[in-house]
Amino acid sequence: ARPQPSVAKMRLGAAATIILVPFASFIGHEVWQVTSNLRFPVAPSDPTATMRAAVYGIHGKTKDVLTMDEARAQPQQPAAPGFIVIRVIAAALNPVDFKQIRNSQPGFLVPKPRIAGFDVSGVVLSAGEGTDFKVGEAVYGMLPLMGSAWGSLAEVTAADARCFARAPTTIPLEAASALPLVGLTVMQVFEQAGLFAGEKRKEQTMLVQAAAGGVGSFAVQFARHVLGFGRVLGTCSARNAEYVRELGATATVDYTHEPFEEAVRAIGGVDAVLDPMAWSYMDRTLDPANGVLRPGANYCHILSTDWQENSAEASLVTVLQGPYQKWRSRFLKLFAPDSPQIFTTPVQPDGAGLARLARIVDDGLVRPVIGRYFDGLGSAVEAFEYLETGHARGKVVIRVSGVQETSA
Numbered sequence: 131a132r133p134q135p136s137v138a139k140m141r142l143g144a145a146a147t148i149i150l151v152p153f154a155s156f157i158g159h160e161v162w163q164v165t166s167n168l169r170f171p172v173a174p175s176d177p178t179a180t181m182r183a184a185v186y187g188i189h190g191k192t193k194d195v196l197t198m199d200e201a202r203a204q205p206q207q208p209a210a211p212g213f214i215v216i217r218v219i220a221a222a223l224n225p226v227d228f229k230q231i232r233n234s235q236p237g238f239l240v241p242k243p244r245i246a247g248f249d250v251s252g253v254v255l256s257a258g259e260g261t262d263f264k265v266g267e268a269v270y271g272m273l274p275l276m277g278s279a280w281g282s283l284a285e286v287t288a289a290d291a292r293c294f295a296r297a298p299t300t301i302p303l304e305a306a307s308a309l310p311l312v313g314l315t316v317m318q319v320f321e322q323a324g325l326f327a328g329e330k331r332k333e334q335t336m337l338v339q340a341a342a343g344g345v346g347s348f349a350v351q352f353a354r355h356v357l358g359f360g361r362v363l364g365t366c367s368a369r370n371a372e373y374v375r376e377l378g379a380t381a382t383v384d385y386t387h388e389p390f391e392e393a394v395r396a397i398g399g400v401d402a403v404l405d406p407m408a409w410s411y412m413d414r415t416l417d418p419a420n421g422v423l424r425p426g427a428n429y430c431h432i433l434s435t436d437w438q439e440n441s442a443e444a445s446l447v448t449v450l451q452g453p454y455q456k457w458r459s460r461f462l463k464l465f466a467p468d469s470p471q472i473f474t475t476p477v478q479p480d481g482a483g484l485a486r487l488a489r490i491v492d493d494g495l496v497r498p499v500i501g502r503y504f505d506g507l508g509s510a511v512e513a514f515e516y517l518e519t520g521h522a523r524g525k526v527v528i529r530v531s532g533v534q535e536t537s538a
């Protein structure tokens with residue numbers, strides 16, 4: 131006869147199942163989220179057709195490793211089924227571009243040599259079977275952050291058509307390149323937090339950190355004009371205060387003179403926060419002694435690190451902070467409904483989201499704000515150096531097409 135398991139062993143097994151199954155589901159969910167960019171197929175290339183592109187083959191400082199490749203293979207035309215090939219009109223820069231260039235991430239996640247850049251606007255050169263686009267249409271989109279060797283800092287780019295949408299018609303096409311990555315980041319995290327729900331938010335206040343930057347400039351407008359928050363408080367240096375108010379902030383905090391906690395506590399806390407700052411800001415925001423969050427507040431922290439070279443960026447602890455804090459806050463909320471809820475998100479390419487954003491832009495609710503244009507792919511390093519100061523205003527855009535360039 132087989133020996134019967136003891137009652138104690140059965141209880142241990144049941145307890146382990148109760149703990150491990152949800153834990154494994156959480157981990158699985160987060161791994162699925164973080165790797166979703168890898169699941170976009172990569173557009174095939176045609177080595178016989180060449181183009182200019184800003185390329186890096188090893189990690190390092192942008193000025194040391196980003197070079198101009200004059201004869202880079204082009205994406206294959208006609209486009210393969212499901213893909214579109216685009217003539218790049220403009221490419222906007224984002225901190226994730228230079229963070230990827232600096233960091234030693236596993237090669238299979240970031241195949242090299244790689245064309246830099248993710249945000250793009252342009253004209254369809256070729257639309258593969260099964261896509262909803264036509265040759266000559268103006269489109270904008272965000273390329274997948276991992277897995278693809280194609281980038282936006284090139285004369286021609288290509289991606290899965292699901293990453294693109296028709297560009298807004300009421301703004302110049304080159305300005306549309308400034309919208310996808312920051313717009314999708316803000317919309318995805320606000321959606322996750324349930325802020326799109328029909329409820330009136332006239333009585334509510336949102337704090338937007340780094341309100342003068344790419345993400346912040348978009349978030350201020352979106353919180354005020356799309357979500358309808360009655361008060362939006364933005365942190366920025368004094369030189370940017372007027373600019374941030376013009377975008378829709380009802381008040382600004384000069385973080386160089388006053389800790390944001392003090393200003394927020396003085397108005398009795400906030401109902402929601404959009405935070406693109408480093409992890410230390412999460413501790414400062416969540417500490418109940420600082421009085422930043424009102425009961426039940428939504429805290430949207432977008433998995434960020436600062437602009438400086440920072441070894442913590444590549445550490446597993448940093449990567450796991452977001453999911454850990456998010457699930458911890460959900461667990462605590464079961465016992466304390468007034469505790470803050472945390473939302474974090476790595477941005478995902480999303481053509482449907484961009485189609486929605488194009489309508490919002492064409493309705494005049496949000497506009498791209500470009501602090502500085504650079505001309506030609508040859509200006510990529512200079513443009514990155516400006517962004518890497520951590521004090522760019524709005525977005526930084528490189529005009530790619532229509533610019534006469536001499537080879538360096």
Ligand SMILES: NC(=O)c1ccc[n+]([C@@H]2O[C@H](COP(=O)([O-])OP(=O)(O)OC[C@H]3O[C@@H](n4cnc5c(N)ncnc54)[C@H](OP(=O)(O)O)[C@@H]3O)[C@@H](O)[C@H]2O)c1
Binds near residue numbers: 224432437475477524
């Ligand atoms: N999780 C995601 O999916 C995701 C998506 C997008 C961005 N991000 C991350 O979010 C961060 C911000 O991105 P971004 O595109 O907005 O960058 P950005 O455009 O380079 O931001 C620059 C702005 O940050 C402001 N700033 C710098 N230090 C500040 C401080 N201590 N307090 C308040 N404002 C400060 C500066 O304002 P002043 O000049 O007035 O100081 C400047 O206008 C980056 O780390 C980026 O990687 C994450």
